[in-house]
Amino acid sequence: MIAQQRIPYDASSEYAVGVDVGGTKINVGLIREAGEVVLSRSLETCAGTADTASRIMEAVDALLGDAAGRIPALRLRGIGVGTAGQVDWSEGSIRFASDLIPGYAGTPLKRLLQQRYGLPACVDNDVNVLALTEKKLGSGRGVKHLLCLTLGTGVGGAVMIDGRIVHGAWGGAGEIGHMSVDLRGERCVCGSVGCLEQYASGTGIARRMQERLARLGSDGGERVGSREVLARWRAGEPEASAVMADAFAALGSAIASLVHIFNPEVIVIGGGVAEAGAPLFERIREEAGQRAMASLFAGVRIEPAYQGNWNGMIGAALQMWEYEEIAGPESFADTGSAEREGLEP
Secondary structure, three states, X not given: OOOOOXXXXXXXXOEEEEEEEOOOXXXXXXXXXXXXXXXXXXXXXXXXXXXXXXXXXXXHHHHHHHHHHHOOOOOEOOEEEEEOOXXXXXXXXXXXXXXXXXXXXXXXXXXXXXXXXXXXXXEEEHHHHHHHHHHHHOOXXXXXXXXXXXXXXXXXXXXXXXXXXXXXXXXXXXXXXHOEOOOOOOEOOOXXXXXXXXXXXXXXXXXXXXXXXXXXXXXXXXXXXXXXXXXXXXXXXXXXXXXXXXXXXXXXXXHHHHHXXXXXXXXXXXXXXXHHOHHHHHHHHHHHHHHOOHHHXXXXXXXXXXXXXXXXXXXXXXXXXXXXXXXXXXXXXXXXXXXXXXXXX
């Protein structure tokens, strides 16, 4: 691990560290309150071969080493993390993580970061921090009621009501991907049936296309990814169109239900599947509009996510301004005076 850097804490600092933890990469950055990325670093997660918490701290150490050499008298507001998996938000620990990051579940990440750096820390689900980026830089500017969906390996979600992210009892709110959109549908890994994720995630779209081609005997033994399915759909191929028709129906059903429950102003959709662009958004709006109550759907904007290379990293850092109680000295008093003074626990 790179030699540890100690940067003093300052609740009024214009800088915070943002950390975006995924199954393949960890992105870290020095971020200003306006969302400006001052410095950044990336590191392979090495999931399954290295301890993820250690890799996170290695990435932070590297960033702080760069920052200390570039910005004299640097002080930090804190460290924010957005991570894959389910997060116990108050504890800042990983409650559940898929096999993409083996051994990550149970990691007390907030405590480890506070002890190592003597700084306030906040750890949240990656889609919740993406919602903060939308609030600051994207379609959520000036909006108090916002929903976010990410259509990638799975389907992630975040809910913002009255300008605040809804965390639920411990941080698990917003599992939109596991809304059932088909009571007689396919069995999901979560234990339910007909979950949105089975039909509208990149993984689900690719799998359903592969199964369809196999039944027709036309798969040729090759794996078909979601990007190829989307390309075939845009080209009008019948089999891809059938798979995507199911995806749009599932998304329309889910979004209509979310509109009825939360009465949002804006629904932001991101992730790899959303990169299909305008034709995809047109179909989603059409399907949702057919299923939602007209009075509730009127005026709801369904928009693509903010386009930037560091969305998760920026949103992670923005937590240090979003949650003022986290950035105050009381917030990490229980980590002990040794940690606040920059000493090893």
